[in-house]
Amino acid sequence: MASRIVALGHRAGARDVAEGGEARYRAEVALFVNVIAGDRELTLEEMVALALPETTLEISKDAWRRVADSRSIADEELERGAVVYGLTVGLGGKVSMPIERDSVPEFEKSVISARIIGIGDPLEEAVCRRALGLRIVNICHGRSAVSPHVVEQLLAMYNAGVTPVVASLGSIGSSDLGQCSQLCATVAGIGEVWHHGKRFSAIDGLASIGRKPVELGAKDALGLFSSGAVTQAVAIDYLASLRVVLDAATMSAVASCEGYGVNPSPFTREVTDTKSVPGGEAASDVVMSLLDGSWTLEEGAIAQAQHAISFRTLVPLVAVVEDCVARFTDAIEREVNSSTDNPVVLHESRTVRSSVNFQPLAAAVAGDALSIALTHWSNAAANRTIKMANHSIPGVPRFLAPDEGQSVGFNALMKSTVAMATRVRFEANPGSLDFFAVSDGTEDVASQLPLVVEKLGRQVESLRRLVALEAFTAHQLISLRQPRRWGRAASRLLEVCGRHVPVIEHDQPLGGFVDALTTCIARGELH
DSSP: OOOOOEEOOOOOOGGGGGOHHHHHHHHHHTTEEEEEESSSOOOOOHHHHTTTTTTTTEOOHHHHHHHHHHHHHHHOOOOOOOOOOOTBBOOGGTTSBBOOOOHHHHHHHHHHHHTTOEEEOOOHHHHHHHHHHHHHHHHSSSOOOOOOHHHHHHHHHHHTEEEOOEEEEEEESSHHHHHHHHGGGGGGGGGGEETTEEEEEEEHHHTTTTTTOOOOOOTTTHHHSSOOOOHHHHHHHHHHHHHHHHHHHHHHHHHHHHHHHHHOGGSSHHTTSSEEEEOHHHHHHHHHHHTTEEETGTTTOOSSSSSHHHHTTTHHHHHHHHHHHHHHHHHHHHHHTSOOOOSSETTTTTTTEOOOOOOHHHHHHHHHHHHHHHHHHHHHHHHHHHHHSSOOTTTBBGGGGOTTTTOOOTTTHHHHHHHHHHHHHHTTTTSSOOOOOOOTTTTTOOOHHHHHHHHHHHHOOOOOOHHHHHHHHHHHHHHHHOOOOOOOHHHHHHHHTTTTTOOOOSSSOHHHHHHHHHHHHTTOOOO
């Protein structure tokens, strides 16, 4: 594998992430073998790459200076007796109580141990590895006051492939307190880790790379777990998967329009430019590019003035979904590339001050908006698919069944279409709105970003299957229509889907073909 040194930087746009499949995309980002943290921002490509076993992390000299200086500032505040959350006064409901430290290492160990509250099955090892990398990167901002020797232990673990085992549930999005405690307590020998595909105690895992548990300094525990790195790591996985699904979804939708014989007038810039929609110009260009060469663009080819809204709303749908993807991507990138610490170290004034940097509210709201946008796409896709299967199209047998009569064709398959669309709709219910006050009422607001991300992941899975259903149905329709000039989308659909599904000539089980196309889409073949 080729080696490449990457400094963290550039805030990528939505389409900067990846064009094409997860497999091809991950092969591309696998080139990011050595990532230098601390000089510039992390791109979404690099965030994905942090999950790969080949990736290594290096902290720049400037970042090490910031880390050391932030620790010195915290020690100065401690020496002055300043009132600093988690340093000289307690956490949560104990914020008014002074901290008495008979033994700093034991006190800090108890602080982080008591907050390992994650429940449920562990996250995948790759996601936990990315979370560890993201936590290291964020500490490089120099706002955490985590002791340099602790950061060095985290870095050694990452580069040696010693990955903390982290539970999948328990965060409310006011930092991933419980999960990041579990993630980072391993430096002190608490918890479990993966190494070479096996699970060990953290102590044994550290010993396997010639290291021992470190002692935590004052405020190190809070500095370690005041982070949303675990939710960020999960969100990045879903964003990468979503990009692949949306590429296939757009291809399938345009092919459906070709197969159905939709009047392309609403897709043209001449029409779309009459109303300003964010991303509308780019969306029109994408759709018209995929229609290039299509018989539907021939003069007089389509007699009908307009078709169902599920077809002709394609340009604004592409625009709104891409806009929401870009906003959510930007929000997650900002979380990674900014301080998430409370309290936060201010180098200029050499003080440590209270903040709400741990609250990713903008990301949660953007994620909810994306879920709603995906539901609009899903509703249109389901209606297009049902119309292709059920409506009378000249020269095409009813239900897309060549052997008409009592043949069911694709009619029964529409129940699966509705089932997937309903699941996408269910997950659109906002996750960021509900919360109960905890910590004696001091923590009475939370973003619920983990829930927003979790349901987004389920949406992506259902949407992938729905796109497979539309692609399968469009493939059958296009195959049954009289030979004609097909555009880029229909031609590509016939090529890719034809490798996995036949033209259905008689009633037979269809679910397996949908599953095959779902896998094909996940691999990024349909783009």
